[in-house]
Amino acid sequence: MDIKAGIIGCGSIAKFRHAPEYRANPYVSEIVFYDRNLERAEELATLFGGSVAKSVDKLLADPEIEVISDCSSNENHHLFSTKALKSGKHVLCEKPISLTIEHANQVVDAQKESGRKLMVDHNQRFTRAHQKAKEIIENKELGNVLTFQTTFGHQGPEYWGVNKTNSTWFFKKDRSGFGVVGDLGIHKLDLIHYLLDDQIEQVSAFQAALDKVDENGEPIEVCDNVVCSLKTNQGRLGTASFSWTYYGQEDNSTIIYCEKGILKIYHNSTYQLEVFTKDGEQINYKLESIQTNDSQTNTGVIDAFIDCVRLDTEPIVSGQDALLSLKVILGVMEAAETNKVVTI
Template sequence: MAMKVGIIGCGSIAKQRHAPEYLANPYVNGIVFFDRNKERAMDLAARFDGTVASTIDELFDDPMIQIISDCSSNESHHIFTTKALQKGKHVLCEKPIALTIEQAEKMIEVQKKSGKKLMIDFNQRFNRAHQKAKEIIQNKSLGNVLTFRTTFGHKGPEHWAVNKSNATWFFKKNRSGFGVAGDLGLHKLDLLHYLLEDEIEQVSAFQAALDKVDETGKPIDVGDNLVCSLKTKRGRIGTASFSWTYYGEEDNSTIIYCQKGILKIYYHPEYQLEVITRDGEKVNYQLESIQTNDYQTNSGVIDEFVDCVRLNREPIISGEESLASLKVLLALLEAAETSRVVFVK
């Protein structure tokens, strides 16, 4: 069964991840690109042997398109994804699912009514080191999880975004909404929920724009760093840090501390997963390297979603799970703004 795909938004995430992975998938036989900047759509169509839709409605009304990738900027997800579902398309939406709880709930409601599939692109669940760590946590060989710490930081979206400029929409509050917390932090909030099979329910946080400036030289109006403390429903406590100012190298590591040992994930330069028991025994796993902005590999997300549609199975990441992570994110921003401990709604 060959499928035609539509991609909304022709920025870096479409160029580096979605388009090449659809092109490589044997069940996809065509990609249609749409961007408000038609030149960007034309560039990707030429690069990935696709075609261009002149309007968004042309994309939605094409009966041959079964899957839509919503790679638009954050403030548009709830508009485009909702309309795509209403038009009978399956949708893979970039994170965050939306900027508000109300928008996300409406999207999930529309998805259920449509009978179509909705998956949010939390690609860290697909990394083999994270999957192996989850397996070790589940089998209780290290006992129960007690605490954790995780980080995700790089030198900033202006080095990754398609225009390589401080004018990037990631720096605009009305478009990105959440700054670094929504760009990088959401990945790790979802990952913690996934690894621990638990939900964060209580948070505190500090956030600041420490170094980034916009195209006019003024400090950006969203945070470029956020550091937080997290408590889960099952009583685990831990810390997380998210940054656009890790200028030396990217850091995407997580450490899980259990009763009988430690799991270090993407911490060692050679071993993607290290298990260190309380007796000092070490087991090192060489699995695949994690994606970075400078080192692009197949994320597995596109192949998974195509298979979900093709085989009529439920996506590995549901709209409800994405909403749960969004609620934690909004609580973090409230905690940072009010200098209070906040319970996740």
């Protein structure tokens, strides 16, 4: 089965994640690239042996293209993903699904109307350590989950983005929307939903632009740090911190505290999952190292997306899942801006 893929937006996420993973997938025969900056599309077409579409409409009008990766910037996700679904394409949308509930609903509705697949790239669900942790929690090997803490931070998108400067769109309120929360935080909030099979229902938060400046040397318009407290439907309590100012080493770790022990995920570079039981036993799992900005490995996202199209199965991250994570993000932003506890 030969699947032809289209990529909208040729920034770093397309270059380092989507394009190489499509090329490595045995079922994908060709990639067509579109970017409003034609040179960027041409660069990736050369790099990955694909071709270039001169417009989004031309890309979506190609009857041979079955799947689309929407790698545009946040404010455009709802436009391109909705249009692609309505054109009869299966869509893998970068996170967040959109910047507003209304726009997210447009994408979800387009999926329902079209009957095509929609998956959103909350890629933390795909790591073996997180999947093993979920299995341990589901099987109640350590009893019920009581509390948790999670963090995701690195030195910032200007070190990762396509132009490697402080003019990155991630620092612009109208394009990024939520700063570090929409970039890194949403991954961890989705992960908590996934691991605990539960939903965050109340949040309080602090946010600030502590250190980052834009291309003019002014403090950025969005937050570079957020710390929040979370409560789930089932009454579990947790904390989360997200940062673009972890200078020196990325932190992508989560700890789950249960009745009979503790799960530590991505705390130890040798053992990606460590279990400490109440009676003093320690079990170490050597699975695979997590992907970082400095160390690009296959995320498994594209493979999972192609499999759900090929085998007609449900995506691991649905539009509905992405909508729930977006609601939490909006709650975190509101809590930080109003100094109130917000119910999602």
